[in-house]
Amino acid sequence: MRQFIVALLAGGLAACGGSSQSSGLTPVRLAIHQDPIAFLPVRVAQVLGYYAEDGLAVETSEVVGGAKALQALIGGSVDVAAASMPDAVQLAVEGRDVRGFLLLYTRPTAALAVAPSQRSRIRAVSDLKGRTVGVTAPGSASHQILNYLLVSGGLSVDAVSTVSVGMSASSVAAVEHGTVDAAVLLGSAIAAFERRQPNSSLLVDLRTPAGAQQVFGSAVFPSLGLMAEERWLRANGDTARRLVRAVMRGMRWVRNQPAEQVRDMIPEAARMAEESDLHAIRQMQAVLSADGLMPDGSPALIEKFVAVSNPKVKVGQIDIARLYTGEFASAR
Numbered sequence: 001m002r003q004f005i006v007a008l009l010a011g012g013l014a015a016c017g018g019s020s021q022s023s024g025l026t027p028v029r030l031a032i033h034q035d036p037i038a039f040l041p042v043r044v045a046q047v048l049g050y051y052a053e054d055g056l057a058v059e060t061s062e063v064v065g066g067a068k069a070l071q072a073l074i075g076g077s078v079d080v081a082a083a084s085m086p087d088a089v090q091l092a093v094e095g096r097d098v099r100g101f102l103l104l105y106t107r108p109t110a111a112l113a114v115a116p117s118q119r120s121r122i123r124a125v126s127d128l129k130g131r132t133v134g135v136t137a138p139g140s141a142s143h144q145i146l147n148y149l150l151v152s153g154g155l156s157v158d159a160v161s162t163v164s165v166g167m168s169a170s171s172v173a174a175v176e177h178g179t180v181d182a183a184v185l186l187g188s189a190i191a192a193f194e195r196r197q198p199n200s201s202l203l204v205d206l207r208t209p210a211g212a213q214q215v216f217g218s219a220v221f222p223s224l225g226l227m228a229e230e231r232w233l234r235a236n237g238d239t240a241r242r243l244v245r246a247v248m249r250g251m252r253w254v255r256n257q258p259a260e261q262v263r264d265m266i267p268e269a270a271r272m273a274e275e276s277d278l279h280a281i282r283q284m285q286a287v288l289s290a291d292g293l294m295p296d297g298s299p300a301l302i303e304k305f306v307a308v309s310n311p312k313v314k315v316g317q318i319d320i321a322r323l324y325t326g327e328f329a330s331a332r
Contacts, residue, residue: 025057026239029078030226031069034062035167035187036270037280038109038224039082041288044265045250054242065137065167070227073098079232080243084108084141085222085294088323089306093313097230100324102244103294104251105223107212107287109280110145111190112204114182115175116197122182125153125203134165134174134183139309141223142184147309149204152215157309169272172196191280192272207283216305222298223287225324233325244328248292255288292329299323 028051032039042060045051051058063069066083073081074096082104091098114122122128128150135143147157165174165183172192175183182203185193190207193200205211209219226247233240254262259281263271271277302323307313 025052025055026242028056028058028080028239028243029061030058030080030082030243031061031063031072031078032082033065033069033167036266037188037277037284038186040262040265040281040284041104041247041250041254042082043250044253045246047265048250048253050246050249051243054246056239056242056246058243058246065140066224067137067140070098073227073229079236080226080228082224082226084144085225085324086141086144086302086306088227089303089313090310092319092323093310097322098227099230099233099322100225100227100294101233101240101326101328102226102247102292103222103289103324103329104225104247104292105284105287106220106289106295107209108141108145108206108221108223109187109190109284109287110142110206111185111202111211112146112149112182113175113185113190113193113202114200115178115180116200117178118181119200122203125149126155128153128182129155129159131181132161132163134163134171134180136167136171136184136186137164138162142186144306144309145206146184148305149215151308168192187284188272188276188280191276191283194279195273195276207287216301218297218301220295220298221301221305222294230322233328237328240328244292248329251288251292255285259285293326294324 032042046058061078063072066087069081069083070087072078085100088098088100133146135146143162150157150159163180165171165180167186168189171183171185171189174180175193204215206215212221213219259278262281263277
């Protein structure tokens, strides 16, 4: 089975650069960020031929973070972006008509980790005052999470200094080497940090229902999803439905397979230690959305979350019904 998957992986990745004109498939340009595990369902749909079976030729571009994916979307270089659902609120404030149309994860795969050298000094979010904290990039989802945690912990958003530490290995290295006192780690980086620093604790772990409930007041807080401009969705409704259907098949495959088999879908160059990868995959499987739909009440939670980082967001003044549409996931 693993040899079969490796062969599929090589063929699928090669197909990413193929021509849709010669195949007769409908082209879709999709931007995702570089975390090797977070977007496995999207890659699986490519490798296992789900896009092609639905008449699509999906060209995937990897960028550094969800903010870059949205820049590509607004700039017109891609049709669809995989990004954090709260980003739809940010864009609405800027007058952009961007809507989420498929929810990938029901909680953020994010955690606030403390540098091993600071473990005895930083035991609560309030202890971060005056400290240096790492985030993926300024204004990123990890930065918004940090701001929300600070305010929830009784601090202001400027109570700490923030530093960009990137994702995956670079973010783990920043925490381990003491470049930062703490950092918001995402996806596979959390598992790598826990394996390498078994005695270090996470101040906050949003991957668990209890962690999300403690921070957001809800065990469900929609995270990553697919977004597109409203005009593209209206002009390409059938394409959007087929894309959702194929990605949902990838999500089901990832959720239902043993972690060891899912790991085979990660390009070898992007893999971490096996134990870290398997732990991260199991965590990811636990938060995959079962239906791709936004739960009732979640848009209001997202709006409140974004308002902490963006003073332009006035809670209750945005038409949150326009931030997400379930028509494509419901119609699959």
